[in-house]
Amino acid sequence: xxxxxxxxxxxxxxxxxxxxxxxxxxxxxxxxxxxxxxxxxxxxxxxxxxxxxxxxxxxxxxxxxxxxxxxxxxxxxxxxxxxxxxxxxxxxxxxxxxxxxxxxxxxxxxxxxxxxxxxxxxxxxxxxxxxxxxxxxxxxxxxxxxxxxxxxxxxxxxxxxxxxxxxxxxxxxxxxxxxxxxxxxxxxxxxxxxxxxxxxxxxxxxxxxxxxxxxxxxxxxxxxxxxxxxxxxxxxxxxxxxxxxxxxxxxxxxxxxxxxxxxxxxxxxxxxxxxxxxxxxxxxxxxxxxxxxxxxxxxxxxxxxxxxxxxxxxxxxxxxxxxxxxxxxxxxxxxxxxxxxxxxxxxxxxxxxxxxxxxxxxxxxxxxxxxxxxxxxxxxxxxxxxxxxxxxxxxxxxxxxxxxxxxxxxxxxxxxxxxxxxxxxxxxxxxxxxxxxxxxxxxxxxxxxxxxxxxxxxxxxxxxxxxxxxxxxxxxxxxxxxxxxxxxxxxxxxxxxxxxxxxxxxxxxxxxxxxxxxxxxxxxxxxxxxxxxxxxxxxxxxxxxxxxxxxxxxxxxxxxxxxxxxxxxxxxxxxxxxxxxxxxxxxxxxxxxxxxxxxxxxxxxxxxxxxxxxxxxxxxxxxxxxxxxxxxxxxxxxxxxxxxxxxxxxxxxxxxxxxxxxxxxxxxxxxxxxxxxxxxxxxxxxxxxxxxxxxxxxxxxxxxxxxxxxxxxxxxxxxxxxxxxxxxxxxxxxxxxxxxxxxxxxxxxxxxxxxxxxxxxxxxxxxxxxxxxxxxxxxxxx
Numbered sequence: 003x004x005x006x007x008x009x010x011x012x013x014x015x016x017x018x019x020x021x022x023x024x025x026x027x028x029x030x031x032x033x034x035x036x037x038x039x040x041x042x043x044x045x046x047x048x049x050x051x052x053x054x055x056x057x058x059x060x061x062x063x064x065x066x067x068x069x070x071x072x073x074x075x076x077x078x079x080x081x082x083x084x085x086x087x088x089x090x091x092x093x094x095x096x097x098x099x100x101x102x103x104x105x106x107x108x109x110x111x112x113x114x115x116x117x118x119x120x121x122x123x124x125x126x127x128x129x130x131x132x133x134x135x136x137x138x139x140x141x142x143x144x145x146x147x148x149x150x151x152x153x154x155x156x157x158x159x160x161x162x163x164x165x166x167x168x169x170x171x172x173x174x175x176x177x178x179x180x181x182x183x184x185x186x187x188x189x190x191x192x193x194x195x196x197x198x199x200x201x202x203x204x205x206x207x208x209x210x211x212x213x214x215x216x217x218x219x220x221x222x223x224x225x226x227x228x229x230x231x232x233x234x235x236x237x238x239x240x241x242x243x244x245x246x247x248x249x250x251x252x253x254x255x256x257x258x259x260x261x262x263x264x265x266x267x268x269x270x271x272x273x274x275x276x277x278x279x280x281x282x283x284x285x286x287x288x289x290x291x292x293x294x295x296x297x298x299x300x301x302x303x304x305x306x307x308x309x310x311x312x313x314x315x316x317x318x319x320x321x322x323x324x325x326x327x328x329x330x331x332x333x334x335x336x337x338x339x340x341x342x343x344x345x346x347x348x349x350x351x352x353x354x355x356x357x358x359x360x361x362x363x364x365x366x367x368x369x370x371x372x373x374x375x376x377x378x379x380x381x382x383x384x385x386x387x388x389x390x391x392x393x394x395x396x397x398x399x400x401x402x403x404x405x406x407x408x409x410x411x412x413x414x415x416x417x418x419x420x421x422x423x424x425x426x427x428x429x430x431x432x433x434x435x436x437x438x439x440x441x442x443x444x445x446x447x448x449x450x451x452x453x454x455x456x457x458x459x460x461x462x463x464x465x466x467x468x469x470x471x472x473x474x475x476x477x478x479x480x481x482x483x484x485x486x487x488x489x490x491x492x493x494x495x496x497x498x499x500x501x502x503x504x505x506x507x508x509x510x511x512x513x514x515x516x517x518x519x520x521x522x523x524x525x526x527x528x529x530x531x532x533x534x535x536x537x538x539x540x541x542x543x544x545x546x547x548x549x550x551x552x553x554x555x556x557x558x559x560x561x562x563x564x565x566x567x568x569x570x571x572x573x574x575x576x577x578x579x580x581x582x583x584x585x586x587x588x589x590x591x592x593x594x595x596x597x598x599x600x601x602x603x604x605x606x607x608x609x610x611x612x613x614x615x616x617x618x619x620x621x622x623x624x625x626x627x628x629x630x631x632x633x634x635x636x637x638x639x640x641x642x643x644x645x646x647x648x649x650x651x652x653x654x655x656x657x658x659x660x661x662x663x664x665x666x667x668x669x670x671x672x673x674x675x676x677x678x679x680x681x682x683x684x685x686x687x688x689x690x691x692x693x694x695x696x697x698x699x700x701x702x703x704x705x706x707x708x709x710x711x712x713x714x715x716x717x718x719x720x721x722x723x724x725x726x727x728x729x730x731x732x733x734x735x736x737x738x739x740x741x742x743x744x745x746x747x748x749x750x751x752x753x754x755x756x757x758x759x760x761x762x763x764x765x766x767x768x769x770x771x772x773x774x775x776x777x778x779x780x781x782x783x784x
Contacts, residue, residue: 033069033109041067051109055116065101066116071109091153091178096146098166098176114176118169122224123162129227133271136224139165140217141302142173147213147295150175156182156208158190158201160216162223182208194240194249195219195229199257199286202250210294217298218283222266230263230284231256258286275305318757322750330743337735344728349702352724353683356544356704356717359534361681363546364706364715367526371501371711374428374519375483378503381412382517388508391433391515399441399452406442409433413444426528428519429498433505434461435515436479460486460500460518465552465712479513480504485711488523488550488557496566497557498522523548523558534717543723545701547691547716548708551591554584557713561691577690586682587705587714593680594707681706687718698722 032041032054039056042064046053051070058065091097099115122139125131131139143165150157157164159180166174180190189206191197198215200206223229236256243249263284267277279301285291292298381387390405413431420427432443438456455461456477457468463480467487486500502518527546534546548557556562556577565571579587687703703718722729 033071034107034111036067036104036107036111036113039065039067039113056113064116065113067111067113069109069111091150091155094146094149096142096149096172096174098174115174117166117174117176119167119171121163122165122167122173125167126162126223126227130269131224133225133269133276135171136221137276137302139167139171139173139224140221141299143175143217143220144295144299144302146173146175147217148299150181151184151210151213151294151296154184156184156190156210157213157216158182158208159192159196160213160220161193161196162220165220184208184210191250192216194253195232197253198288198291199254200288202254204247204250209288211288211291213295214283214292214298215285217295218280221280222263222284225269225272225280226263226265231260236260273305273309275308279305315758319750319754322753323747326743326746326750330739333739337732337739341728341732341735344731345725348725348728349685352702352719353685353704356702356719357681357683357706359544359546360704360706360715360717363527363530363534363717364708366530367548367713367715368709368711370425370526371485371709374501375503377416378501378517378519379483382503382505385508387517388505388514391435391505392508394441395435395514399435399439402441405433409442410444424529426521426525429521429525431517431519433515433517434479436513438462438479441515458486458489458500460484460502461516463502479516481513485713487552488555496522497562499526499557524563527558544717544719545689547718549579549587549705549714549716550712551584551587551707551714552712554579554581554587556691559691579690580688583687586684587707590680590682590705590707590714591710591712594710685721689718 032044033052035041036056038059040059042055042057044052045055045066051068053066053068056065056067057063098117100112101115102113104111104113119125130136143160147157147160155178157175157178157180159177160175164175164177166176168174180192182188182190187207189204190201190208190212192201192212196216196219198209198212200209201212201215219229239252239256240249243252262281266272266280267274279292279298282290282292282301283298292301386408387405390408394402394405409431413428417427430443430445430447432440432450434440434455438454438458438461440450440453440455443450454470457470457473459465459467461479462468462477463482463484463486464477465487467489468474468477480502481504483501483503486502488497488499490497498520500518500520502516504513505515505517506512507514526548530546534544545560547559549555550557556579559577562577681704683702683704685702687701688699689701689703692699698721700721701718702721702724703716706715707713708715
């Protein structure tokens with residue numbers, strides 16, 4: 003069984019084993035002594051000898067001494083060439099310094115500067131370097147190469163092992179054993195994967211571009227972790243070669259026919275400019291490669307200047323844009339504030355105008371109902387009518403012809419008067435008895451005569467429509483003028499409203515019938531549509547409507563009228579107002595504490611005088627309509643075929659107009675709380691009639707109560723139509739702002755383009771140093 007302590011011993015990897023093997027072969031005994039120096043230890047061994055660390059006895063400075071101990075394999079020409087090159091480059095701080103040479107010593111040696119941190123190859127064994135460190139080292143190598151090229155020396159074997167790092171991490175070039183003078187034509191072999199493809203030719207002439215390629219491969223190695231084209235497949239292909247010539251040929255084919263290396267472009271910190279420089283160093287065609295180290299340095303310096311100028315360029319480009327955007331944002335905010343203020347002002351003006359129109363509409367309908375009520379009151383208090391009703395009732399309505407003829411003549415006279423005045427006619431007149439049975443109707447309709455309508459609100463005045471078979475006990479006829487709830491006529495199937503007044507018995511003790519007149523609700527609005535809807539301004543389009551605050555339902559509306567003309571179903575639920583609007587309407591009605599058709603007089607006339615208390619009130623403010631006076635004056639104005647009531651047969655008291663005026667304030671009364679002073683408005687009214695029309699159902703609307711009828715006049719206009727001037731202003735201001743933004747952006751872009759072009763021209767690449775330059779042009783003459 004294996005000892006657990008032994009099994010736990012770490013096993014060296016292949017690299018560590020190789021280093022251990024080299025050290026085991028190294029000798030601890032120095033090959034000789036050098037006058038003036040004390041040898042401290044072995045640094046390493048190579049093909050021709052070993053390198054030892056030593057200390058100069060006079061100064062104490064540490065140096066490296068290279069002994070050529072394997073003299074049998076030593077190429078003295080190679081040694082002489084290396085020493086010669088180091089001597090000529092002694093002034094360069096980026097090349098290892100040569101201190102002394104011992105040609106006659108056994109073994110021969112030379113003393114050179116000691117670089118503390120060893121070779122770059124040792125550092126690259128741990129992996130690639132950060133882009134900043136790799137670029138810093140490459141700059142130092144390039145300066146050393148530039149010094150060498152300026153001295154007419156080509157390194158020809160640049161690789162990580164030939165770059166030493168000093169205590170500050172700065173690179174120093176060493177090992178100039180393969181170096182050539184610029185005017186030499188002797189081939190020089192480099193190291194695979196760092197050697198330019200043309201250097202692998204047997205008759206290759208040394209060229210400064212060999213060092214440029216090797217520098218590109220070295221920088222690529224520092225960034226990526228391996229030199230270009232080195233992979234397992236290529237290494238196996240090279241290992242399979244049996245001769246140096248075959249290996250060189252294989253290497254050349256690998257470089258020329260493989261895809262260009264690109265891993266460096268994915269390394270963090272490598273920008274496009276640096277990647278392009280590396281690519282130009284690694285160009286496989288010498289003519290397209292950068293010509294020398296100095297040209298690479300110039301490109302790096304140009305890149306640095308461009309990178310330094312980039313913040314200024316960015317600021318120069320962004321600052322005007324930021325200013326422009328700031329101005330645009332501030333202008334947009336100011337424009338939005340201006341538009342909001344304009345919208346608010348326009349909305350306020352439109353609502354004020356709508357409120358005035360709603361008050362005018364409410365007052366006009368109120369007066370229309372006053373006139374119709376006065377006419378009915380005047381007719382209802384006529385003694386001939388009372389007598390005829392009593393007679394017909396006494397015959398159980400079998401003999402009613404005289405009553406019908408009398409009423410027909412009265413209605414014709416009223417219609418004639420209204421036509422002359424160009425006022426809307428009634429839909430129908432009718433008379434019901436004290437039990438709610440209809441006994442007369444004009445126009446005649448056999449489907450309604452002698453049918454009971456006691457369930458209708460115009461009969462009992464309780465503000466509700468009872469089911470025909472569900473009339474509660476105790477329901478009786480009205481005892482004062484009344485405006486009914488809207489109802490759907492059984493004769494016309496349209497929504498209508500009735501104004502009804504009681505007909506009192508001759509002794510004034512009981513109501514013997516109800517005289518009423520009906521009108522379709524839309525007819526109440528007909529004569530006001532042109533004047534209020536447009537107000538003479540083609541840019542204003544208003545809609546007027548009526549609503550009942552008692553049940554929250556639209557009574558008259560253009561959509562209702564249009565649906566009736568088309569024959570559509572008129573479901574009242576389709577015109578139900580929102581609950582919040584209904585509450586607002588009821589508040590309006592409660593505020594209207596002075597009413598048109600809710601008189602303060604007692605309901606029945608007094609027994610003593612035969613007239614109601616209201617009839618004993620005198621009002622000089624109201625005036626009797628001509629039509630009503632025709633039915634109340636002597637026989638020349640009485641309906642045809644009836645006896646003119648004599649003065650003594652007329653009941654005492656004022657005319658019908660005077661009776662109504664007792665229950666209604668004078669036209670000029672503007673006291674607080676008057677219905678004409680009460681109104682409400684909103685800028686977000688939702689019209690239920692337009693809920694299924696596919697339009698923006700938001701309206702500016704004003705509401706005004708119509709006396710104490712429970713009705714509300716509505717004047718509304720579409721929100722978007724009312725604010726169209728602001729929308730048009732917003733549109734053309736936005737267009738001008740966009741145009742100004744585009745123009746300013748174009749000017750800034752053009753100016754930035756000119757500045758960028760000038761900067762590129764100032765920091766441009768010298769043509770002879772980058773593209774198409776021949777190596778001999780930059781090659782110094784020895």
